[in-house]
Amino acid sequence: EPEVTQTPSHQVTQMGQEVILRCVPISNHLYFYWYRQILGQKVEFLVSFYNNEISEKSEIFDDQFSVERPDGSNFTLKIRSTKLEDSAMYFCASSDGQYVTGELFFGEGSRLTVL
């Protein structure tokens, strides 16, 4: 069964360092997303991406964040200068874009710990 894969599963970094989280969405999907979940809190939307550009972003997704689809398979989230409050689980998701009934397929997440 096709699945969304994410790497790394866990990354520990020092405050101020750059981090890149990687995702391989399901191959025939056209829409890609990043969500964040701080420990014990809700799953928060960060950004959606379609046709090689950002289609929506939340207020969390400030200038420190960027996304890229560098090739035909990977989708990355970069945090330029990490802060303590960036510590969270980051989930990548993809969909085939069917509105109303479309399903989001999530990866297992990348846990980011900022020290």
Add this chain to the structure above:
Amino acid sequence: TQLLEQSPQFLSIQEGENLTVYCNSSSVFSSLQWYRQEPGEGPVLLVTVVTGGEVKKLKRLTFQFGDARKDSSLHITAAQPGDTGLYLCAPGWEYGNKLVFGAGTILRVKS
């Protein structure tokens, strides 16, 4: 702005008990999705409800969409430890190209 309210926030029950969790809003939605997130994993879609008053069953899980399409409930019969997880509701793609989740209900089923 809190678009969706899920209740209760946390539920701890014994195996075999029945339970209902709720997803409420003041807005009307064209559809609503329920996801379950098991510990250490990403959310997985359980169901999409589209029609007001619709009831869908998934084994021991029964989902209902309110007549006015503003609320939904999830009823679990004879809960099992494998039902443990975070149950999330989201209006289906109402807000552009994104799903916005409620805060969720954490369910723990003890054996």
